Amino acid sequence: MNIHQIRRKNLQHLADSKFPGHGQQRKLAEFMGWSSPIRASQLLNEKGIKNIGETIARLVEQKFSLPRDWLDHTHPDLWNGVAESVSAYNITTEFMNSAGIHIKALPLLQDDEAVQWISGKRFTPTSKLQFPTMPMMTVSENAFVLEETTSSMPPQQPGDFYYIDPLITPESGDWAAFIIDGRVVVGKYEKGRMRDRLEFTDGKEAAIEVTEYQHAGKVLTRVNGDFARGVSG
Structure with missing residues (x-):
């Protein structure tokens, strides 16, 4: 199965899920x-x-609130009806507050969960946190919040949060998240001539x-856990 066949099969699944029955093509076109x-x-x-090209594929993902490149990959469990619905891939909910x-x-x-999410696996998260997006701020559909559970990433403490966007490449001096030994580690990214490093601000690590x-x-921002939960509540 080539990429055009995969995209077509995925689009058909999306159409069947959202617009079942009569008038499907008309409803899909309007959508x-x-x-x-x-x-x-x-x-x-x-x-x-007509093949589904790059531009249309990315537009479909945007319209259906799916991760970038989702349309390019096979999803046999979804196709065969043995997996969660496609709604599990709808990552973010957007709205305007009062x-x-x-x-x-x-x-x-x-x-x-964060390692799985970064690797492309999608599931229904048990909870979400609200993140205000300022004008000119870009936050991709793959962004997520990592809850700190240990004291190994100073100065953050257990219960604090990192707002991370996997589609934004960190630059030297940015706070960044890296997958190291099977877990997500956060620190200050420093790009060197020969080697890059992840540094910590307490001077002990x-x-x-x-x-x-x-x-x-x-890392888009780091937030105290009590404050973040208060804002989301």
Whole structure:
């Protein structure tokens, strides 16, 4: 199965899930903002009348609130009806609060869950935290909140939170998250001529050498746990 066939099968699954029954192609076209249902018919046609290209694939993911590149991968459990519904992949909830501030509700994850999330596995998180997005701030659909459960990432304490975006590559001087020995570790990223390091601010923990392939994303902000829960409540 090539990428065009995979994309078509995924789009058909999305259409079947959201628009079952009569008028599916018309409803899909309206949802996607296409001027005619012919576009939907061509893309869903099993004979491959029109392939789903890069631009359309990314638009579909955006419209259905799915992670980038989701359409490019096989999802046999979903196709065969033995997995959770596609809603498990809908990562963020966006809304405007009473003060007119744009809010994203991000999945709240702990150690093992965060590693799975970064690796592309999707599941329904047990809880979410609200994150206010300021004008000109970009927060991807893969962003999440990591709850600190140990004292190993100073100065944060158990119960504090890191808001992390895996699709933003950290630059030198940024707080960043890296996957090290099977867990997400957060520190200050310093890019060197020969080696990159993850440093900690208390002066007690030794810096850790890291490589680019380990990085799990940029830390957007660090928040005291009590404060974060108060805002979300």
